[in-house]
Each structure stands twice: as C-alpha cells, then as structure tokens.
Amino acid sequence: MRSRGFSRRDIHRMARSAGSRTTTRRPDVEMTTLEAVPETLQNQLEDLLEGEEEIKVAISTDLRFDGTYGKDWVLATDKRLLAFNQNGAPTPDIQNIALETIDRIEIRELHGNNFMKVRTAEGAFEVARYSKRFVPKFAEAAPEIELLIDKVKPEEVDTSKRPRRYVDPRRKKVRCESCGRPIPRWSDVCPNCVEKGKLIFRLLKYAIPFWKVSVPALLIMLVIRLVDLYPPILSKSLIDDILVPATMAITGGQSVDPGAFGQLVMIVLMMVGAHVFTAVFSAVRGYMMTWVGQRITLTLRNDAFRHMSILSLDFYQQRDTGNLMSRITQDVGRLRDFIAEGLQDIIGDSMALVYMCIIMFVINWQLALWVLLPIPLIILFSFYFGHKMHKVFHILWKRYAGISTILASTIPGIRVVKAFTREKYEVDRFQEQTHMVFEGEMNAAKLWTLYQPIMTFMTYIGTVLIWFVGGNQILNGDLTLGEITLFMTYMTRFLQPVRTLAQMNRRFLRAATSAERVFEVLDTPPSVASRGDAIELPNMRGQVEFRDVFFSYDSEKNALNGISFTVNPGEMIGLVGHSGAGKSTLINLVTRFYDPNDGEILIDGHDSRDIALSSLRGQIGVVLQDPFLFEGSVADNIGYGKPGATRQEIIAAAKAANAHDFIVKFPDAYDTMVGERGVRVSGGERQRISIARAILKNPRILILDEATSSVDTETESRIQEALGRLIQGRTVFAIAHRLSTLKHSNRLVVLKEGEIDEIGTHEELIAKGGTYANLCEKQTELSKIRAW
Amino acid sequence: MEQPIQIEDEVQFLDPQRLKINRNQFAELEAELPDGSVHAPVEPIRAFPLTQPNQYITLLDAQKNELGVIEDIKLLKKADRSILAEELKKCYFMPKITKIHNVAGQFGVTEWEAETEVGSVSFDLRSRNDITALDGGRVLIRDIDGNRYEIVNYHRLDPKSVALLETQI
Numbered sequence: 039m040r041s042r043g044f045s046r047r048d049i050h051r052m053a054r055s056a057g058s059r060t061t062t063r064r065p066d067v068e069m070t071t072l073e074a075v076p077e078t079l080q081n082q083l084e085d086l087l088e089g090e091e092e093i094k095v096a097i098s099t100d101l102r103f104d105g106t107y108g109k110d111w112v113l114a115t116d117k118r119l120l121a122f123n124q125n126g127a128p129t130p131d132i133q134n135i136a137l138e139t140i141d142r143i144e145i146r147e148l149h150g151n152n153f154m155k156v157r158t159a160e161g162a163f164e165v166a167r168y169s170k171r172f173v174p175k176f177a178e179a180a181p182e183i184e185l186l187i188d189k190v191k192p193e194e195v196d197t198s199k200r201p202r203r204y205v206d207p208r209r210k211k212v213r214c215e216s217c218g219r220p221i222p223r224w225s226d227v228c229p230n231c232v233e234k235g236k237l238i239f240r241l242l243k244y245a246i247p248f249w250k251v252s253v254p255a256l257l258i259m260l261v262i263r264l265v266d267l268y269p270p271i272l273s274k275s276l277i278d279d280i281l282v283p284a285t286m287a288i289t290g291g292q293s294v295d296p297g298a299f300g301q302l303v304m305i306v307l308m309m310v311g312a313h314v315f316t317a318v319f320s321a322v323r324g325y326m327m328t329w330v331g332q333r334i335t336l337t338l339r340n341d342a343f344r345h346m347s348i349l350s351l352d353f354y355q356q357r358d359t360g361n362l363m364s365r366i367t368q369d370v371g372r373l374r375d376f377i378a379e380g381l382q383d384i385i386g387d388s389m390a391l392v393y394m395c396i397i398m399f400v401i402n403w404q405l406a407l408w409v410l411l412p413i414p415l416i417i418l419f420s421f422y423f424g425h426k427m428h429k430v431f432h433i434l435w436k437r438y439a440g441i442s443t444i445l446a447s448t449i450p451g452i453r454v455v456k457a458f459t460r461e462k463y464e465v466d467r468f469q470e471q472t473h474m475v476f477e478g479e480m481n482a483a484k485l486w487t488l489y490q491p492i493m494t495f496m497t498y499i500g501t502v503l504i505w506f507v508g509g510n511q512i513l514n515g516d517l518t519l520g521e522i523t524l525f526m527t528y529m530t531r532f533l534q535p536v537r538t539l540a541q542m543n544r545r546f547l548r549a550a551t552s553a554e555r556v557f558e559v560l561d562t563p564p565s566v567a568s569r570g571d572a573i574e575l576p577n578m579r580g581q582v583e584f585r586d587v588f589f590s591y592d593s594e595k596n597a598l599n600g601i602s603f604t605v606n607p608g609e610m611i612g613l614v615g616h617s618g619a620g621k622s623t624l625i626n627l628v629t630r631f632y633d634p635n636d637g638e639i640l641i642d643g644h645d646s647r648d649i650a651l652s653s654l655r656g657q658i659g660v661v662l663q664d665p666f667l668f669e670g671s672v673a674d675n676i677g678y679g680k681p682g683a684t685r686q687e688i689i690a691a692a693k694a695a696n697a698h699d700f701i702v703k704f705p706d707a708y709d710t711m712v713g714e715r716g717v718r719v720s721g722g723e724r725q726r727i728s729i730a731r732a733i734l735k736n737p738r739i740l741i742l743d744e745a746t747s748s749v750d751t752e753t754e755s756r757i758q759e760a761l762g763r764l765i766q767g768r769t770v771f772a773i774a775h776r777l778s779t780l781k782h783s784n785r786l787v788v789l790k791e792g793e794i795d796e797i798g799t800h801e802e803l804i805a806k807g808g809t810y811a812n813l814c815e816k817q818t819e820l821s822k823i824r825a826w
Numbered sequence: 827m828e829q830p831i832q833i834e835d836e837v838q839f840l841d842p843q844r845l846k847i848n849r850n851q852f853a854e855l856e857a858e859l860p861d862g863s864v865h866a867p868v869e870p871i872r873a874f875p876l877t878q879p880n881q882y883i884t885l886l887d888a889q890k891n892e893l894g895v896i897e898d899i900k901l902l903k904k905a906d907r908s909i910l911a912e913e914l915k916k917c918y919f920m921p922k923i924t925k926i927h928n929v930a931g932q933f934g935v936t937e938w939e940a941e942t943e944v945g946s947v948s949f950d951l952r953s954r955n956d957i958t959a960l961d962g963g964r965v966l967i968r969d970i971d972g973n974r975y976e977i978v979n980y981h982r983l984d985p986k987s988v989a990l991l992e993t994q995i
Contacts, residue, residue, distance in 0.1 A: 105915060107945030149875070150919035150974045161852035169919075170971040171949075212952065212970045220935050220950035220970050429993065547932075 071095050071179040079111060079122060079130075086134060091115045094186055097179050099168040101151055112154065112166045114183045116190065119156060121165035133165055137190045143180040152176065237553045238546075244337060245377050248330045255326040256382055258319050263390045267397065268312045270527040276305045278520035331378030338370045342559050349559075350566040351631045355591075365559055369552040376549035384542055387535035394528050401521055408507045409529055412500040413536055419496065420540045423489055430485055434478035440471045500529050566633050572650040578657045578738040579642050580607040580769035582628060588636035589623055597623040599792035600637070610770040612780030614810060615789035621773045624789070625741050628771060629658055641739075659737030659768075661761075663744035664721070665728030669713035672701055675727055679735035687734060695730035696760040697723070722753035729760050740765060742772040745779075754779075777817050786810060840885070840894035842901040847909050855913050857885055857893060865893060870914055876966070879918070883910070920974040921947065923967075926987040929994060936994065942975065949973060959995045 073096050075083070087093075095114040102108040103123055110130070111122040119140065121133040139158045146153040146164075154166040154176055168176060214221055245252055280301050284294045343366055346353075354362070398406035448455055448464050455464055504525050511517035582605040589598040598620050605611050613621040626632050627639055630646055639646045646654065659679070667675050676691055677683040683691075688708065692698040700723055704710035712719050712727075719727070725745060732740065745761065758779070765782060774780050786803055788796040788810050796808050803810035846858035854867035865887045873882035873895075883896040899907050899914075921942035928939045931951075939948045949969040951957065958966045963979040977983065980991050 101919075105919065105944055107942075107947055148917045148919065150972075151916075161850070162854070163852060170969075170973045173971065213950070219937065220931075220952050 071097055071175065071182055073098055075111070075113070082122075082129075082132065083113075083120075086118075086120060086132070087115065088117070091117055095179050095182050097166075097172075097175055099166045100172060101167045101169055103164070103167055105167075110166060112179070114186055116186055119165070119183065133163065135163070135165075137187045138192070140187050142187075143183050145176060145180060154180070237550050237557070240557065241373060241377055241549070241553055242381075244334050244373075245330065248333055251326050252330045252378075252382075255323050255330070256385065258323045258326075259382060259386045260389055262316050262319050262323070263386055264393060265312050265316055266390070267393055267528075267531075269309050270524050271397070272305050272309050272312070273527070274518075274520035274524040276302070276520070277523055278518045280305070282519055327378050327382065331374045334377055335370055335374045338373060338556065339366055342366050342370065342556055345560050345562075348564050348567070349562060350564045351626070352565055352591075353562055362559075365555050369555050372552040373549060373556060376545065376552075380545055380549065383538060387538050390535050391532070391539075394532060398525065398528060401524065402511070402517055405504065405508050405511065405517065405521075405525055408503050409500060409525060409532070411503065412496055413532065416493070416496050416533065416536060417540050419492065420537055423485075424541065424544070427482075427485055427489075430478070430482045434475070434482055437471065437475045437478050441468070441475060444468050444471055497530070497533060501526065504529060566630055566651070568651045569648060571648075572653075573644065573648055574653045575642060575644065575649050575657075576653065580738040581605065581640075581642050582739065582769060583640040583643075584624075584637070585640065586637035587627065587634045587639060589627060589632065589634050591623075596792050598627070598634070601792075601794060602637075603787065603794065603797060605769055605771075607769055608767055609784045610765055610772065610782055612777075612783035612786040613771060613773045613789060614777065614780070614786055614813065615795070618791075619789040620792040621789055622743060623792075625743060625771055625773065628739065629660065629741065630654060657738040658741065659732035659735050659739070660741045661725070661728050661732050661743070661745045661764075665724050667712045667719065667724055667727065669711075671706075671709045671711055672704065672727060673708040675712060676730045676734060679731055683734055688730075691730040691734035692727075694733050694760065694763050695726045696756045697726035697730050700726075722757065725753075725757055726760060729757065729764060733764050738768060740768045740770045742770065742774075744773055744775065777814055838892070838894045839897050842896065842898075842906075843903065845896070845902065845906065847902070847906040849909060855909070859893060868893065870896075870910060870917060872914065872918065875918055879914070880911075883914070920976050921945075923975050923977045925984060926990045929990045938969075940975070947975075949975070954994060957995050965991065965995065 072094070075093070075096050083093075093113055093115055095112070097112050099110045099112070100107060102110055103125060108124060110124055111120075113120040113122075114137075116137070118137055119133075119135045121135075122130040123133070124130045135156055135158070141157045141159065144155040144157050144162060146155055151167060151169050152173060153164045154168070155162040155164050166176070212221060213219065280298050284298055287294050346362070346366075395406065395410075398409060444464070444467055448468075455461060504522065508517055508522040508525060512519065512522060584601045584603055587598055587601045588596060590596045601620075601624065613624060615621055623632075627634055628646075630651060633647060641649060641654065668678065673685070673688050676688050676697075680687070685708075689698060692701055692708075701708060701710075704717065710717055729745070742761065742765075745757065762782065772780055772783065780786065781800075783800070785797065785799055787794060788803070788808075790809065796803055796806065796810055798806070804814060805811075841860050844860035848856045848858070850856045850866045855870070856864060856866035857868045858864045865885075867888055869886045869890075871884040871886060872879055873884060880900065881898045883899060885893040885896065887893055896902065896910070899910055902910065921944050923940045923942050925941040926938065927941065927946075928937075930937050935953065936951045937948065938951065940946070949967075949971075951967070952970050956968050956970075960966065963977075963981040965977040965980050967975040967977075969975070977991070980988060983991070
C-alpha cells in the first residue's frame with residue numbers, strides 16, 4: 039500500500055502553496071485524487087478531524103446538488119468520509135460518515151452528470167454531483183476510498199458486489215497531456231503541440247532524395263521570373279530610345295535616325311526571344327516538378343499503406359474507413375501539391391516581388407513608393423474577403439453534403455421507400471435541400487460578383503495614382519514616357535504574387551493538417567506486434583490456456599473479466615452466451631487481434647505475446663459469420679491464405695468444403711470474378727468458399743464464429759458436413775447461437791458478462807440444470823414451434 | 827375472425843391519479859403504483875428527451891424493468907409532479923446557454939467559454955459534428971467529455987454570440 043496523504047498540520051502549508059502555484063490552463067482537469075484543500079474548508083476540518091487523522095483523498099466537484107456550476111468537496115481520511123456541499127448557505131452542509139459503516143462507493147451515471155453515492159447497510163446517500171469531465175477522477179477515487187474502508191472494517195469485506203474497475207492505459211486520449219487542449223476526433227496528436235515548422239521540415243525530407251531534380255527546377259524558375267521582367271524593360275527602351283526621339287524628330291520636321299529601324303527589329307527579336315525562353319523552360323520545369331511530385335506521392339502513399347497494414351485492429355476500430363482512405367488519397371495529394379508546387383511558388387513569387395521592387399526603386403524611388411501604396415489595402419481586402427468567402431462556402435459545402443446524405447440513404451433504401459409509399463416525402467425533402475443549395479450558390483455568387491469589380495477598382499486606383507504622380511513627374515522632366523509604361527506593366531504584375539502570398543498562411547495550415555493526418559498513421563506504433571526476440575512455433579500442437587485474462591475495449595466496461603481455462607490439442611470448444619458476453623472477444627485474443635490487458639494466454643505453454651505473429655496467425659484459420667470475399671476470382675479467394683497453392687489443391691479444398699458443385703455452375707467456374715464488382719454470391723456460398731479457404735490453409739487452431747447462422751436449414755446441413763471434415767484433428771473454438779451447431783463439441787464454455795458461467799460437456803451441463811440447460815430447453819421449444 | 831391488435835394498447839400508461847411519487851429517506855425516487863406496490867429507487871427515462879421532455883416518461887425499477895409509462899407529467903398530482911420534474915432535471919443535465927463569450931480554435935476543434943442559466947462554463951469540442959443545428963434555431967452541443975448543452979434559439983442570442991456560433995455551424 040502506498041503511503042501518501044497529509045495530516046492536519048500540512049493543510050495550511052498546502053493551501054498556501056496551492057495559491058502560489060503557477061496555474062496551467064486548466065488545473066482542475068489534472069487527474070489527482072489528492073487536491074489541495076482551500077482555506078475556507080480548513081477551519082471546519084480542524085474541528086472535524088482528530089489529532090493525527092490524515093486526509094488520503096480530496097476531490098472537488100464542478101457541480102452543486104442544486105444543478106448549478108460550483109465546487110463542492112469530498113474528502114476521505116482513514117476514519118471517515120466527509121462531503122461538503124455549498125447549498126447557497128454561507129457554511130456548507132457537511133456529511134460526516136464513518137468509514138466502518140460504508141459498504142461500497144457507487145457511481146450513478148446520468149445524462150450530462152454523475153453522482154457519487156455511499157452505500158451503507160441502510161441505504162445509499164448522494165455525496166457529490168459532477169459533470170462528465172470529472173468521470174475519470176471520481177472513477178479513480180472510488181476504489182481508493184474503498185481501500186480505506188476495507189482497512190477499518192473489522193470483518194472480512196464482501197467485495198463481490200463492487201464492480202471491478204479497470205483503467206485501460208491505452209484509452210484514447212481526448213485531451214493533450216501537455217497543454218490540456220482538445221485533441222481532434224480524427225487524430226491522436228495535439229495540433230497545438232505539434233510544431234508546424236518541424237512538420238514542414240519533415241515533409242521536406244521526402245523531397246530531399248529528389249534534390250537533383252527539384253533544385254535545378256527551382257533555379258530554372260528563378261531565372262524564368264527574372265527573364266519575365268525583361269520585356270517591359272525592353273518596351274521602355276523602345277519607347278525612350280527609339281519611338282519618342284523619332285516622334286520628336288518628325289514633329290520637329292527632321293528625318294528619323296536611319297539606324298532606328300535596325301534597333302526596332304533588334305528589340306522586337308529580343309522580346310520574342312525572352313518569351314520563347316520562358317515558354318520552353320516553364321514547360322521543362324513543369325515536367326520536372328510533376329515528376330518530383332509524383333515520386334513523393336508514390337513514396338508517401340506506399341509508406342502510409344504499408345504501415346497501416348501492420349497496425350492493430352484497435353487503430354481501425356477508432357476511425358472510420360472513409361477517414362482512413364482519405365488520408366491515403368486526398369491528404370497525400372495535398373502534401374504533394376504543397377511540397378512540389380506550394381513551396382516553390384512561395385519562393386518564386388517572393389523573388390519576383392523583390393526583383394520588381396529593385397528595378398522600380400532604381401528607376402524612380404518616389405514613384406515606386408506610390409505604386410506600393412495600394413498594396414496593403416489589397417492584402418487587407420483579400421484577407422477580409424477570404425474570411426467571408428470561407429464562411430459562405432462552408433455553409434454551401436454543408437448543404438451539398440446534405441444532398442449526398444439524402445441520396446446515400448434513399449438509393450440503397452429504395453425498397454423501403456417504395457414499400458411504404460414515401461416517394462413524395464423523399465422528393466420533397468430533396469427539393470428542399472436543392473433549393474437551399476440554390477440559395478447558398480446565389481449567396482456565394484453575390485460575394486464573388488462583388489469581389490471582382492472591387493479588386494479591379496483597387497487596382498485602378500493604383501493605375502490612376504501612377505498616371506497622376508508619374509504624369510506630373512513627366513511634366514517636370516523627372517520621368518520618361520518609357521518609364522511610366524514600365525511602372526504600369528509592373529503594377530499589374532504585382533497583384534498576382536501578392537495575392538498568392540496573402541493566401542500562403544492558409545495553404546501552409548492546410549498542408550500542416552494533412553501532414554499531421556498522414557504522419558499520425560506513420561507514427562502510430564502497432565499495439566499488437568511481435569517482440570524482437572519472438573519465437574517461431576513451426577509445429578504447433580494447439581494447446582491453448584487462458585490464465586486470468588482481462589480485456590476491455592474502451593476501459594469503461596470489461597469485455598472479459600478474469601477468464602481461466604485450458605483447451606487440449608484437438609479439442610473442440612463450443613462458446614455459448616448472450617451477445618456481448620465476450621465470445622468474440624475471447625476469439626480476438628486467441629488470434630491476437632488484441633492483447634489482454636491483464637493475465638496471459640499460453641499456446642503450447644508459451645505466452646502468445648512471445649510467439650512471432652506470422653508464426654501464430656499462420657496456423658490459425660478463421661471462418662466468420664459474414665465472410666469477406668476480395669475482389670478477384672473464386673480461385674484467388676480460396677487460395678488467399680496459401681500463396682502458390684496448386685489448382686489441384688484449390689479444387690480439393692472446394693470439394694472438402696462442399697463448394698465445388700456450385701462453383702462449377704458459375705459462368706466462369708473457378709475463374710468467376712467475385713467481390714464488389716463480381717457476380718452475386720449468396721451467403722451460404724460465400725460461407726463455403728471461406729471454409730475452403732480455411733481448409734486449404736490447414737491450420738492447427740480453427741475458429742468458427744457463427745459460421746452457420748445466416749443460412750437456411752438445407753445449406754446449413756451442407757456446411758455442417760463440410761465443417762465436420764474441417765475440424766478433424768484441430769483445436770477448434772466455435773461460437774454459435776444455434777446450439778445444434780455445437781453438437782461435435784468436446785466441451786462447452788458458457789460465458790456471462792465476461793466471466794465463465796459454466797464449463798463442461800453437454801451432458802454434464804444438462805445434468806447441472808444451469809444456464810446452458812435452460813438455453814437448450816428454450817431452443818428445443820423453439821424448434822418444436824418451427825416444426826409445427 | 828380475430829381483429830388485428832390495437833397498437834395503442836401496447837403502452838402501459840400509469841393512471842396519474844392513482845400513482846404516488848415520493849422520495850424515500852435516502853432521497854431516492856419512490857413510486858407507489860396503482861396496484862399498491864412500492865418501488866425504490868425508481869429511474870425515470872424520457873422517451874423523447876429532445877423533442878417531448880415532459881411526455882412519455884418511462885419508470886424503471888432497480889432491475890431496469892419497466893413499471894409503466896407516464897403520458898404527461900402535467901396530468902400528475904401537483905406534489906408528484908414537482909418531485910418527478912426535479913428528478914428529471916437531475917437525470918438530464920443539459921444547461922441552456924444564454925451567451926457565448928469566446929470560441930477559440932480551428933477546424934472545429936474548439937474551446938468555448940459560455941454563460942448558462944446555471945453559471946458560466948468552459949468546455950471543449952473535438953469536431954464540428956459535436957454541434958447539431960436543428961430547426962427553429964435550436965442548437966445542441968455535446969462536448970469532449972459527454973456533457974451536453976442546449977441553445978433554445980440562437981437567433982435570440984446577442985449579436986456577438988450569434989457571430990461566434992455561426993462560424994461553427
């Protein structure tokens with residue numbers, strides 16, 4: 039027993055230090071069951087506690103009994119439990135309950151709030167009310183208080199009525215441990231604590247292997263951006279050096295310089311040359327960067343899928359399929375865009391701006407300042423507008439999603455719609471939704487149609503400014519006509535990079551989120567994995583022993599509650615029990631889809647966690663209730679578990695599974711495509727294909743999970759026959775609601791709420807007259823009714 | 827020929843005049859049924875907690891067996907009604923938000939500071955899906971821990987609260 043706690047003397051000290059403690063964001067969420075007691079309670083404690091009585095548990099609530107937010111207290115010493123309830127009065131109500139009168143602590147779970155109750159011989163008192171946020175804290179405190187109770191009770195305590203509370207260390211965290219902020223539903227990482235810079239750096243690592251292509255591509259772009267700025271300079275010298283002198287000569291009645299035509303041809307050729315240069319190299323660069331981008335996608339996608347394939351089932355259970363798929367398809371694509379294009383765009387656009395500024399400032403710094411004047415205005419407007427647009431588009435996006443939802447529910451459910459003649463209702467619902475989309479689109483259009491003119495107008499302000507200021511400078515002889523034309527051209531070219539850079543932040547954020555989602559997959563360690571020193575078990579005998587096995591999927595309820603029994607090699611065990619009794623969980627642990635939270639499973643005397651996963655699963659065969667057929671031919675599906683199986687083996691397995699006869703009747707026999715886009719295969723046929731799959735694998739341990747529950751009686755007898763062949767000489771775990779399926783079982787294990795209720799042969803259990811006998815009786819009655 | 831069953835008869839309504847609702851000495855809910863049997867603790871369950879909170883209240887005994895259904899708590903005797911209403915309020919804790927002070931965060935992962943009719947509160951959401959907007963401006967919120975909050979009609983909130991909420995729904 040750990041010794042912690044504090045005496046009455048310590049209280050003052052603790053209260054003082056609590057006051058000066060630097061507060062983290064939400065100190066009240068901290069999972070401690072010994073909080074610092076506030077000074078207001080101390081005087082009362084002085085009177086209530088005896089000399090050396092120590093406070094062992096001190097927890098605060100966030101709700102009062104009257105249903106308002108506020109802080110009440112539950113304290114426990116080694117002698118008593120104290121509950122302080124501030125019921126609007128200046129001094130709190132105090133419940134002072136001696137520990138030896140308490141049987142157990144109960145938690146009453148309600149909607150949006152819980153109560154902690156103290157059960158004594160007479161009845162149960164409420165001592166604390168708290169919101170769901172404090173559930174973990176009170177769940178931890180309850181057994182601690184019970185331990186204190188057990189110590190003062192003179193007689194042995196009956197603990198059987200107390201729930202076995204088990205806090206799973208793997209429980210999915212909802213809040214970040216370091217900053218207390220919420221963790222998104224789709225993620226395991228705290229977006230706040232991931233350093234964005236680090237993420238981007240990690241992303242760049244994927245581009246590094248291709249630096250031989252991407253660095254030249256970047257250099258080409260910098261050159262292109264530079265060359266791009268050259269034609270306006272050419273125009274300027276064309277105007278200033280050739281056209282204006284020529285015009286002046288003509289108006290002055292003089293002849294034009296004879297060399298002028300040659301110069302004109304020269305400049306025009308240079309303009310063409312510059313454009314040809316940029317066009318050719320843009321194309322080359324585009325091809326190079328697409329190659330880099332696609333290579334990155336290739337690597338990332340394969341890395342992500344490879345890692346996903348080794349992740350354990352709990353990873354998949356916490357996330358939906360669409361979410362995981364989008365990480366490999368969309369998010370990876372977004373990352374490619376960012377690494378391959380986004381970063382280079384940012385560099386290129388910034389450089390273009392810098393080049394233009396330098397040129398303009400060199401030519402005429404006063405006018406350059408005027409050109410830059412409207413830029414902040416344009417940036418601000420882009421931001422403001424981007425924000426508004428985002429909101430409108432989000433609403434619109436939601437409405438489109440509404441259309442998809444209606445379609446996704448009515449099309450598969452069309453039989454129900456028709457059977458209940460609700461076509462009109464569905465049409466109305468759909469029309470309403472499409473109308474909302476229409477309105478949303480028009481709202482978006484309102485904004486868009488405003489955006490373009492306003493943007494043009496702002497740009498126009500810049501143009502007018504240049505005309506006015508530059509024109510004035512021309513009048514004073516400080517500026518030439520060519521220079522003002524150059525400024526005009528650059529003014530229009532300024533806008534695009536400015537807008538791109540203004541949106542950079544959003545682009546950056548979006549890439550960072552996608553990176554998080556992809557890296558989350560890559561960074562999650564599989565919870566079930568082979569140890570480095572895992573042993574191979576090539577010739578498994580098939581003995582399975584459960585030793586006090588506990589398991590919980592969600593830490594709230596134990597799916598298995600201390601299971602112990604041994605299965606001999608070649609023995610068939612029938613698992614019986616209501617749904618939720620733990621039958622499937624037991625099987626999931628044998629196959630090591632999950633590992634037990636406590637206790638161990640021994641296979642041939644070895645802890646299953648010490649056996650290499652490939653060796654273990656290589657010798658376990660599974661036939662499920664609703665077997666899954668992959669996209670591919672029937673032969674592919676039968677041979678799935680044994681790569682390189684011969685044709686003869688496949689046919690033999692199909693024959694043993696009573697599947698051969700119907701397979702040869704398929705249009706392409708064993709080559710018939712099944713799965714999503716293949717032919718329709720009935721439940722019973724699928725079942726037999728999956729039995730053939732298991733037979734071909736020749737496993738030492740066989741698992742039959744409701745293998746015959748979804749088929750008619752005739753098919754069932756054929757499947758039974760096939761199964762009879764399959765179970766010969768193997769250790770078998772069979773789950774079935776129909777008890778007749780279990781008639782071959784050597785022993786039956788009856789599970790009830792995660793515990794073994796009964797275990798024995800059919801005859802033994804019938805003779806015992808317990809749960810199994812009861813179930814059998816009910817099913818016999820049922821079959822009589824059916825027969826009748 | 828037999829008539830099809832009348833499905834209305836399937837619901838066992840408790841006669842509101844012959845039902846007695848009390849609290850026992852431990853402040854637990856106690857029900858005396860029309861047949862004279864006394865049950866405690868009794869747990870009231872709302873059949874329509876969101877749409878009809880005060881109608882169709884099922885009473886369960888300690889073993890979770892149904893004792894009967896109260897059609898409408900308005901039909902109960904006054905003393906019984908106030909006890910049941912009080913217990914329901916306790917069992918279904920969903921404070922009504924009257925003002926939103928602040929919403930911080932991105933992509934629907936947000937930290938909220940709000941005022942409710944039972945005091946000020948701060949809570950966290952993990953995704954936009956935690957907010958359900960219903961007809962008539964009614965909004966239901968479920969936070970990261972499973973606590974629930976309600977906004978009766980968000981259009982009636984102050985402009986700042988509306989603006990903050992509208993960024994999230």
